[in-house]
Amino acid sequence: MNIHEYQAKELLKSYGVRIQEGIVADTPEAALEAAKKLNAETGTSWYVIKAQIHAGGRGKGKVKETGSNGVVLAKKMEDVPTKAADILGGTLVTIQTGEEGKKVNKVLVAEDVYYPGASEPKEYYLSILLDRAKGCNVIMASTEGGMDIEEVAEKHPEKIIKEWIDPKLGLQGFQTRKVAFKLGLEGNAFKEMVKFITSLYNAYVGSDSAQFEINPVLKTSDDKILAVDAKVNLDDNALYRQKNLADLRDLAEEDPLEVEAGKSGLNYVKLDGNVGCMVNGAGLAMATMDMIKLSGGEPANFLDVGGGANATTVEAGFRIILQDPNVKAILINVFGGIVRCDRIANGVVEAYKSIGDIRVPIIVRLQGTNAEEGARIIDESGLKVASAITLKEAAEKVRAAISA
Amino acid sequence: MSVLVNKNSKVIVQGFTGSEGSFHAQQMIEYGTNVVGGVTPGKGGTTHLEKPVFNSVEEAVQKTGADTSIIFVPPAFAADAIMEAAEAGIKVIIAITEGIPVADMMKAKPYIKERGATLIGPNCPGVITPGEAKVGIMPGFVFKQGRVGIVSKSGTLTYEAADQIAKAGLGVSTAIGIGGDPIIGTSTKDAVQLLMEDPETDAIVMIGEIGGNYEAEAAKWIRENGNKKPVVGFIAGQTAPPGRRMGHAGAIIGGADDTAAAKMRIMGENGIHVVDSPAEIGAVMAKVLGVEA
Numbered sequence: 044m045n046i047h048e049y050q051a052k053e054l055l056k057s058y059g060v061r062i063q064e065g066i067v068a069d070t071p072e073a074a075l076e077a078a079k080k081l082n083a084e085t086g087t088s089w090y091v092i093k094a095q096i097h098a099g100g101r102g103k104g105k106v107k108e109t110g111s112n113g114v115v116l117a118k119k120m121e122d123v124p125t126k127a128a129d130i131l132g133g134t135l136v137t138i139q140t141g142e143e144g145k146k147v148n149k150v151l152v153a154e155d156v157y158y159p160g161a162s163e164p165k166e167y168y169l170s171i172l173l174d175r176a177k178g179c180n181v182i183m184a185s186t187e188g189g190m191d192i193e194e195v196a197e198k199h200p201e202k203i204i205k206e207w208i209d210p211k212l213g214l215q216g217f218q219t220r221k222v223a224f225k226l227g228l229e230g231n232a233f234k235e236m237v238k239f240i241t242s243l244y245n246a247y248v249g250s251d252s253a254q255f256e257i258n259p260v261l262k263t264s265d266d267k268i269l270a271v272d273a274k275v276n277l278d279d280n281a282l283y284r285q286k287n288l289a290d291l292r293d294l295a296e297e298d299p300l301e302v303e304a305g306k307s308g309l310n311y312v313k314l315d316g317n318v319g320c321m322v323n324g325a326g327l328a329m330a331t332m333d334m335i336k337l338s339g340g341e342p343a344n345f346l347d348v349g350g351g352a353n354a355t356t357v358e359a360g361f362r363i364i365l366q367d368p369n370v371k372a373i374l375i376n377v378f379g380g381i382v383r384c385d386r387i388a389n390g391v392v393e394a395y396k397s398i399g400d401i402r403v404p405i406i407v408r409l410q411g412t413n414a415e416e417g418a419r420i421i422d423e424s425g426l427k428v429a430s431a432i433t434l435k436e437a438a439e440k441v442r443a444a445i446s447a
Numbered sequence: 448m449s450v451l452v453n454k455n456s457k458v459i460v461q462g463f464t465g466s467e468g469s470f471h472a473q474q475m476i477e478y479g480t481n482v483v484g485g486v487t488p489g490k491g492g493t494t495h496l497e498k499p500v501f502n503s504v505e506e507a508v509q510k511t512g513a514d515t516s517i518i519f520v521p522p523a524f525a526a527d528a529i530m531e532a533a534e535a536g537i538k539v540i541i542a543i544t545e546g547i548p549v550a551d552m553m554k555a556k557p558y559i560k561e562r563g564a565t566l567i568g569p570n571c572p573g574v575i576t577p578g579e580a581k582v583g584i585m586p587g588f589v590f591k592q593g594r595v596g597i598v599s600k601s602g603t604l605t606y607e608a609a610d611q612i613a614k615a616g617l618g619v620s621t622a623i624g625i626g627g628d629p630i631i632g633t634s635t636k637d638a639v640q641l642l643m644e645d646p647e648t649d650a651i652v653m654i655g656e657i658g659g660n661y662e663a664e665a666a667k668w669i670r671e672n673g674n675k676k677p678v679v680g681f682i683a684g685q686t687a688p689p690g691r692r693m694g695h696a697g698a699i700i701g702g703a704d705d706t707a708a709a710k711m712r713i714m715g716e717n718g719i720h721v722v723d724s725p726a727e728i729g730a731v732m733a734k735v736l737g738v739e740a
Contacts, residue, residue, distance in 0.1 A: 173549060175629050175659045175697070178556050193702070210553040251550055280696060281548035283523060310694045314686075325627060325694025326601020326656055329683035330725035333707075336686045337724050345687070347694045378603040378610075380586030410610060411586060433614075434607070434726035 044277045046291045047095045049151045051273035054288070058246035060239060061269040063261070065153030067095065074127035077152040078120050089155035090117045094130050096137075096145040097296040099274070104137030106130055107144055113137060116155070123152065148295060156271060160264025166271075167226055168192055169240070170256040171247045174207060180247070182206045182214075182240065184222050188259035214244045228262070235268040250288055251281030300363055307359035309348055316341025318441060319364035319373040319403075323352045323382075331376045334434065338442040343370045352377050352387050358394035365401065372444040374437060375407045384409040384417030392424045404429065404444040408437035449576040449621045450596070450641040450648075451539055451567070452480075452515060456580050459507045459537075460485040461528045462519035464495050471519065471543075471584050472496055478581040483511040504528075504535035517573065517582050518542040526551035529566060533559035540632070541582050542569035546696075552630040559632070566632020570695065572602035572624035583624065593618015595732060596642035598635055599654035600627045600661075600695070604683060604725065608652050611729025616738055620648040627656065627695030636665040643675055650677045650736055652728060653719065655710060657684035658697045662710045666717040677735045680719040681728055682707040 046054075049067040056062050064085050066077035078090050094101050094113040101113030111129035127150050136144035157164050166188025174181040184204040187195045196203055204225045206218045216237075223236040239260070247255050254276040261271045282289040294302055304311030310325070314332075318340035322328035325347045332342035344364060348356045357375070364373055377387050391407055408431040409417035421430035429444075431437040452458075458475070462468040463485020473496055476482050484499040484507055491502030501507040504516065516537045520528040525544040532540045540559065547569050559566050567574055573583015577590040589606050591613040599605040605624050612619060623638045625631055635655060642648045655662035662682060669678055685707040687693050689700040700706055715721045722731050733739070 173553075173629060176664070178630050179553060210557060248550070251548055253549060278549050280522060280546045281550065284548075312688075312691050312693060314688060316686075322603075324601060324603030325698060326599070326604035326654070326683050327607060327725075329656055329687055329693055329698070330601075330604055330607075330681070332687070333683065333685040334724055334726060342686050345691075345693050378606050380589065380603070380606055411589065411606065434611075434724075438724070438726055 044279055044282065044292055045097045045296070046275050046277065046288070047097065047149070047293065048093065048273055049095055049149070050291045051275035052270065054250055054275060055243065055246050055270055055273055058249060059242040060246055061267060062273070063153050063156045063269055063271045065151045067149050067151050068127065069131065069149050071124035071128040071131065074150060074152050075120070075124045078123040081152060081154055082120065085154045087154035090120070090123050091153040091155060092117060092123065092127050092130060093151040093153060094135050094147040095149040095151055096135055096140070096147055097293070098137050098139040098145055100137035100139050101135065104135050104140070106133035106135050106147070108133045127152070145296070156261055156263055156269060158264060162264050162266065164264050165262045166259035167262065168195070168258045169243065169260050170254065170258070171244060172254040177207060179210050180208045182208065182222060182244070184226055186226055188261070192258070208244070213248070214241065230266065232262050232266040232268060235266065239268045250275070251278045251285050252276060253278040300366060304346070304359070304363050307356065309346060309356065309360055309363065311363055312345040313367065314342050314344050315369070316343040317369050317371040318445060319343045319367065319370040320376065321346045321348055321357065321360040321364065321373065322376045323348050323378060327376065327378060331374065334438050335374065335441060338438045340372070340441055340445045343367055352382055352390065354390035354393040357390045358397055361394050361398055361401070365398070370403055372403050372441060373405045374441055375405065376437060377409055379409055379411035379414065379417070383412045385413045385420060388417035388420035391428070392420065392426065395426050395428065401427070404447070406431060406437055406440045406444060408432065408434065449579065450645050451565070451574045451621060451623065452580040452582045453576050454481065454579040456515045456539070456582065457481055457483045457511060457513045458515045458517060458580070458582055459483060459504070459511065459513040460517050460519065461504065461532065462521070463487050463500060464490055465519060468519035469496065474587070475581050478587045480580045480582060483513050504531045504537060508535045508537065513537065515539045515582060516541065518544055520544060522546035522548070525569060526555040529555045530558050533562040533564040537564060539565050539567070541567045541571070541573050542632070543571065543573060543584055545570040547628070549629055552628065556630060556632060567623060568626040568631060570628040571626030571631070572605060574621065574623050576621045577619050585622070585624070589613070590622060591618035594620050594647060594649040595652060596620050596645065596648040596650070597622035597652045597654070598638040598642065599624055600656050601654060601683060604654055607725060608654060608728045612652070612732060615729040615733035617733060617736065620645060627697050629659070629697040634664065635661040636668045639665045639669060639678070643672060648676065650679070650732060652732060653678055653680045655680070655682045656695065656698050657682070657687050657693065657707055658699050658701070658705050660704060663704065663713045666714045666719055669719065670717040674718045678719045679728060679732045679735060680711070680714045680721050681725055682710045682714070683725070
């Protein structure tokens with residue numbers, strides 16, 4: 044689960060990680076109030092206004108309606124409300140949102156941390172994530188802050204510092220020092236970085252996170268180390284024991300159909316294609332999407348109905364797929380193991396009748412226990428539903444349906 | 448011989464008296480698996496499905512000589528159950544549970560390794576040696592006895608492959624569902640290695656999906672090991688968009704090497720017979736083995 048920057052920063056701060064201070068606002072007036080409060084608390088006289096959406100590339104991204112960037116600087120307090128108004132309620136398009144962009148409901152009004160001083164401010168990169176191959180967490184750091192890390196990895200792999208953490212022992216002091224030294228830090232900035240990494244790791248473990256990306260981490264002109272941005276991805280499997288964090292979920296950031304599917308216990312991901320599909324099992328669901336493509340179509344979604352496919356889940360699945368106007372045909376692919384195919388077929392017929400007005404062709408492929416019986420029920424139902432038993436047959440019927 | 452489980456396996460069920468545990472234990476017993484008992488803390492001394500219930504795995508091992516365990520314990524307690532089994536001396540631990548926190552598995556994995564146990568899963572359909580033992584949740588009848596081994600991250604796709612193999616006139620030696628989580632006990636390579644070294648397996652079906660590097664690692668190992676047996680491979684998720692989790696917690700494209708295309712290319716380069724369509728697994732296997740489908 045992803046959370047917003049302002050939520051991520053609050054989480055980090057609660058573990059003693061120094062952050063760029065800021066106050067979240069959902070109206071231009073609240074933004075002005077936030078700026079006043081921030082001025083009183085931090086003494087900042089410049090303000091950074093940052094759109095809060097679950098996507099990166101906000102600084103270079105543009106708000107469709109106003110042309111404003113997703114992150115802007117106000118050098119005067121009185122500019123804060125107008126600049127916030129150019130972002131709030133607008134649709135921000137960034138490299139990660141796709142052309143449709145994302146609606147901005149909140150902005151973070153943050154202090155300016157790039158103030159001049161004894162030394163030049165410098166940006167770094169830090170992340171903590173799971174190394175699946177090694178089965179442990181890894182800290183990644185780089186002096187190339189503010190840049191896309193994939194790009195750094197490709198062009199300058201030597202500039203990426205990695206420290207793997209023993210799951211039983213946790214992060215050790217020497218590892219933290221190694222990272223800070225390799226980043227070329229010394230004096231107070233070095234001490235600050237050691238503290239920063241230690242607190243960051245504690246926050247990562249304490250919140251059951253799956254990924255932290257702090258880009259940039261800033262060394263200020265007076266040698267403080269702080270998080271200017273924060274991306275936090277929580278482990279969905281651990282949310283049951285992180286109730287406070289689970290509450291940070293922002294449904295406005297998610298596709299409404301995906302939210303609706305989740306309520307019915309279905310695992311749905313919306314895609315851009317023209318053939319909807321409903322499958323039992325995640326692997327078979329992905330394989331079915333691939334097969335749709337090989338048959339000349341494009342998958343409109345991923346939909347795993349889970350182990351117990353029945354009339355209720357099939358109906359819920361139908362209703363969700365049918366809300367997608369791009370869908371020209373639907374393929375149901377169920378491997379009936381312990382659940383018998385004849386029962387699933389009855390479930391499909393029931394769901395179809397209950398919805399009534401289905402205008403796209405439906406192909407039902409049932410394989411496994413009582414597959415022939417299942418196909419017979421479908422064929423004799425009198426509905427506009429084609430049956431198939433083998434995957435090959437199903438693929439051919441999909442091809443016929445979309446070319447018709 | 449087969450691998451991991453056979454007719455001599457003495458199986459206990461952890462989470463025996465829960466609804467999932469009860470249902471699948473019954474199915475396994477009906478299949479002919481030698482289920483010797485189960486564990487539900489607090490219900491020790493009672494009988495369930497005509498088998499003894501124990502309070503701990505340790506006690507179950509002492510009283511029954513169990514060497515294999517299947518776990519249906521809920522996610523919050525599953526990593527604990529896995530470690531308990533390893534500590535009690537269970538050699539093959541099969542964890543069906545889906546949804547275990549990554550942080551828990553990160554600790555459990557090295558713990559059981561130090562104790563010499565093999566973990567299959569979590570978030571997997573289990574292991575079946577047709578005609579001998581089913582230690583999992585798969586529909587047993589789909590798996591015909593034979594000499595093709597299956598290694599797969601996915602449940603229903605494994606059944607699909609087994610079914611196609613049967614329709615091609617072949618059968619399965621052992622099918623290993625390794626699971627779809629980011630951290631699993633037995634990697635694709637480990638499972639392939641078991642089947643490569645099994646004298647009763649002539650060929651292998653390897654089914655992977657997007658995310659992680661297990662398939663690439665297995666493919667490289669297969670070549671380094673001299674491509675001793677033919678391998679037919681499929682990767683699910685050629686049409687999956689990057690950055691989205693596709694059902695399984697581990698099925699997400701993070702980098703360029705996570706994609707189905709990259710994995711299929713690496714598999715092809717290492718001498719694996721890669722199929723583009725999941726409908727072709729059985730037919731290609733029959734062709735590779737020179738059998739009339």
